[in-house]
Amino acid sequence: MRAKLGLPESVVEQTAYWFRKISAKKILGGRSTVVILCATTYIVCRLTNTPRTIHDIADAGNVKTKHLQRIYRFLVKELDIHPIAYKPDEFVTRLAKATSVSEKTQRLAFKILSIAEKKGITTSKNPMSMAAAVVHLASLKNKEKVSQLKISEVSGISAVTIRDRSKEITKCIGGEI
Structure with missing residues (x-):
């Protein structure tokens, strides 16, 4: 995904950190690991102000945008984080x-x-x-x-x-x- 999206190393490291945190909370059960990873990547992109759309990440991870959006909303609620919106x-x-x-x-x-x-x-x-x-x-x-x-x-x-x-x-x- 890093190569497809052209993500900097810092985003990759933070994604790994958040993924481990999600894994430790035991909320992965019954959910696709790939979709969770994509959603985590999107969250980190939003937190680090790295402009990537949810569609970019869905395409790179070969997942459906609808599933990615649902898991993204779930993770934001579970982790109690508030990523800022992108600016045009x-x-x-x-x-x-x-x-x-x-x-x-x-x-x-x-x-x-x-x-x-x-x-x-x-x-x-x-x-x-x-x-x-x-x-x-x-x-x-x-x-x-x-x-x-x-x-x-x-x-x-x-x-x-x-x-x-x-x-x-x-x-x-x-x-x-």
């Missing part, structure tokens, strides 16, 4: 590199995201969908040919959601970008 800016660079947009477009995406955050548009929205929307808007503004479909494939967010988030952002901050 953590995913903008990743999407910009994957879609091969210019540095100028990437900077514009960060600027659009900053304005959107100040206006409160990003609150309670999937951070990856917001990142995808700002990369899309920035590429349109700079006349770079990056399709919604390509951004959708790279981000795992549907083209419809990207379009909806883009419309929300444009509606609220239209003249500022």
